[in-house]
Amino acid sequence: MAVISMKRAYFELISCVIFWGASFASMRMAVLELHPLTAVWFRVVFGLAVLAGIIFYRREFSMPKARELAPLLFLGLMGVVFHQDIQFAAMRTAGVANANWLIAATPSLIAVLGWVFLKERLQPQAIIGLVISGLGVLLVVGLGTKGIGMFQANSFGDLLIFISALNWAVFQIVSRKLVQDRTPAFTAFWMNVFAAIAQTSLFLFYPPEISQIASMSPSCWFAVLFLGCICSGLCYTFWYDGLSVMPAAKVAAFQFLQPVVGVVLAYFTAGERFTPYLFAGGVMIIAGVWMVNKDKRKAEAK
Numbered sequence: 001m002a003v004i005s006m007k008r009a010y011f012e013l014i015s016c017v018i019f020w021g022a023s024f025a026s027m028r029m030a031v032l033e034l035h036p037l038t039a040v041w042f043r044v045v046f047g048l049a050v051l052a053g054i055i056f057y058r059r060e061f062s063m064p065k066a067r068e069l070a071p072l073l074f075l076g077l078m079g080v081v082f083h084q085d086i087q088f089a090a091m092r093t094a095g096v097a098n099a100n101w102l103i104a105a106t107p108s109l110i111a112v113l114g115w116v117f118l119k120e121r122l123q124p125q126a127i128i129g130l131v132i133s134g135l136g137v138l139l140v141v142g143l144g145t146k147g148i149g150m151f152q153a154n155s156f157g158d159l160l161i162f163i164s165a166l167n168w169a170v171f172q173i174v175s176r177k178l179v180q181d182r183t184p185a186f187t188a189f190w191m192n193v194f195a196a197i198a199q200t201s202l203f204l205f206y207p208p209e210i211s212q213i214a215s216m217s218p219s220c221w222f223a224v225l226f227l228g229c230i231c232s233g234l235c236y237t238f239w240y241d242g243l244s245v246m247p248a249a250k251v252a253a254f255q256f257l258q259p260v261v262g263v264v265l266a267y268f269t270a271g272e273r274f275t276p277y278l279f280a281g282g283v284m285i286i287a288g289v290w291m292v293n294k295d296k297r298k299a300e301a302k
Contacts, residue, residue: 009245012238013254021261023231024099025269027091029223033216035208036088039224041199044080046228047236048192054237055189064190068182075187076194079171081202087164094157096269100262101140101282102161104255107289108133109169117173126292133288137162139281184240192232259286 004012030039055061064072091099108130114120122130140158175187203210242251259282 004241004245006245009242013242013246013251014257016235016238016242017254017257018261019226019230019235020255021100021258022265023227024087024091024094024096024262025265026223026227026231027088028096029269030220030227031088031092033220034212034224036085036092037199037202037206037208038210038212039088039227040081040084041203042224043084043228043232044192044196044199046225047232048189048196050229050233051185051189051192051236054233055185058185060183060185061189062186064186068190072187072190073194073198075171075175076191077198078167079175080192080195081198083164083167083171085199086160086167090157090160090164092157094161096266097259097263097278098140098158099161100259100266101278101285102137102158103165103168104259104282104289105133105137105162105285106165106169106172106255108285108292109166110172111292113169113173129288129291131288132291133285136281136284136286136288139277139284184243185237188236188240 027039030042034042087099111120111122111126112130115122239251242254263278263282
């Protein structure tokens with residue numbers, strides 16, 4: 001893969017977090033008219049088309065080896081199919097702003113899983129950060145933009161989003177161990193190939209209302225095209241470009257911008273309130289994640 005400039009990397013990473021900040025509002029728009037399985041199928045297929053174009057344009061295409069098939073299938077099922085299916089299902093009831101704040105807690109979840117399963121050490125500062133971040137998650141899920149939501153049915157969607165964040169944390173840890181000798185573009189492309197096959201197969205076992213496609217509004221088409229072509233295909237490429245020239249911890253810091261974009265769009269597109277509870281919980285999540293990442297950078301420096 002050609003080395004990109006730092007200026008281009010910054011531009012691509014900032015573009016990623018802006019687009020991903022808008023993704024949950026687009027998911028909400030899509031599931032208003034489509035079954036989640038159908039909406040995810042559109043996203044996977046459109047994303048795969050863009051990834052295919054990019055990987056062939058960059059001349060990075062290659063066939064997977066036999067020993068790589070199982071890991072790539074697993075990554076596709078875990079990191080694409082399951083992850084996106086529960087997110088789209090969640091966005092039928094979850095708050096758009098809440099979803100962005102909860103996803104921002106992923107680095108803290110990765111630190112916890114790394115401590116439990118990989119025996120990675122956690123310094124006192126990181127432990128304090130995890131506690132603060134965890135309390136922020138509870139505050140966002142419990143109150144967020146909808147008032148006292150912990151005891152209401154609509155908080156179930158927020159809990160699904162938290163499960164998706166936990167799944168994404170597990171996925172990132174597992175993916176470190178699998179297909180290590182391949183480029184990220186190769187992994188992203190073939191992971192989505194298997195995801196497209198799996199998501200299509202779901203129609204055979206649990207067919208959603210296919211007739212919904214015929215009556216899709218222009219806004220729904222825009223939502224699935226944006227999610228597939230931009231949020232999946234283009235942003236995956238941009239994110240991996242950034243990782244090719246910057247340390248992972250520095251790249252992860254860009255995601256702090258995503259909730260800000262998500263909250264603004266939640267207000268204008270979904271009419272969600274920006275409550276003091278959401279602000280306080282979001283600040284706690286970001287502060288806790290920052291403390292965890294700072295601890296990691298110190299450990300790597302040693």
